[in-house]
Amino acid sequence: MNPPAPWEEIERLYHEALELPVGERGTLLAHASPALREEVESLLEADSKDGLLAAPPTHVVADLLDGQPSELAPGQRVADYEVESLISIGGMGEVYLAHDREGRPVALKILRRHLTVSAQAVDRFETEARAASALCHPNIVTVYESGESPTGLFIAMEWVDGATFRAIMNAGRVEIAQAMDWGGQAARALSAAHTAGILHRDMKPENIMLRKDGVVKILDFGLARDGGAVGPEPSSMGASGTISGTLSGTLLYMPPEILRGETATSASDVFSLGAFLYELTAGQHPFAGETLLDVFEAIECRPVEAIGSLRNGVPQEVDRLILRMLDRRPGGRPSAREVCDVLGGVGGPQKA
């Protein structure tokens, strides 16, 4: 063990080295004791990293400025609903289990004013409320009511007693017949939305739930909007300017045209559903990658392997269907209606 280097010496040598061009620092450090050299080298290496302390903690300050407790307390009322417990906190608000006047459970989504950093967030929230309440389909979560309360904007919707497909897929591989049935239900919901002229724009396993009785429910029409491009929001940038999970999680299900900044169409939703169906059936994501760049590249140009080469027992027409859904050209993809028809043909009796 070398004796530790005195702090004053570390400080002196660190600043001396910083004044030299990077290439000449080695000579200076070569004269120092091993312990001192190691200290200064590791500090210089840290100096070259950016991110930390680059900007004030604006998100937490904004959050603090709300002046309200971080979460709503059990028993607290929002409009006609009484909060029971917090279910999740997401970029687009908080979701609580709550009860209406009759004691029936509802999912209460709240966008609190302090998190409403952008007018865009409010816009999205209101669009979600509008879009979802215009849809009435057994496989789409029903919106009961939306409005504004002193706590913030709220959407009261059907309580789904079940799990998200993210959780289901995390728990293990699913049976092929099950995948066909669930995929067919999701496709029927999407088809109904498209018929009504509404796009989902954020289809991913986190937004698709399976109720305990086997009924699939699609939620979060948060990105649904008529016209206008969907791009990464400013809020998906972390404090240090890095891309946070919000964007990367969604990225895996984004079609190439959206990555290129083009306007979403119903074919974009079909692509996202296709990525989900592939993952559900094959047990692995078609565009998985180590880094964001890998994922970008995979979506843009990596050939998608047929599911049959990963798992036996997948009907060929389903394999072909899913690969077509993942066609890089929007025009090459089937409609949601066509997806329903193919999956309905191979699956059992249609539910709902």
Next chain:
Amino acid sequence: MPETNPQGEVTRLLAEWSSGDQSALNKMMPLVYAELHRIARRAWSQNPHNNTLQPTALINEAYLKLANAENASFHDRCHFYAVACKAMRQILVNHAKSRLSGKRGLGLANISLDDIQPAVHQEAAEIVALHEALEALHAIDSRKSMVVEARYFGGLSVEETAEAMGVSVATVNRDWRLARSWLIRQMNRESS
């Protein structure tokens, strides 16, 4: 009740601090803390869409409110800023912790509109990790930890930090650079 009026109290404590009573700082802390909280709440309720509110703006307002600004000396003002930055740090760290604990313990969320942590949670985690690393730095070099406290948590500029701490701008710049490297290294070690 002039004795419990925070304004008179802070002015008196500043004077005591100036005359060498180090414990005055600790006594001032809860008053400044409460005032910063109050200002933050009010600022928000008046203008919920103001995104430009910075810690430094809150501190300036607390100073105008709490200290007898007209009669206070330059040194009093510097001392107040030092206390206010420390209070701001406590407020932000406490808030960050409560945000994070809210996220914990949710168990299996059975409904999810967006499971993924938004920017506020990511930043809250950074704040808590930074706070812990800063404690360690304080043990080695308290001045450097105070520079970071003033600039990051208090939102003070380099010049304001130099003024509040009674050191040169060059010293603040050097301290900041080394402290930043040291904290990055420390946080990497903690997380690996």
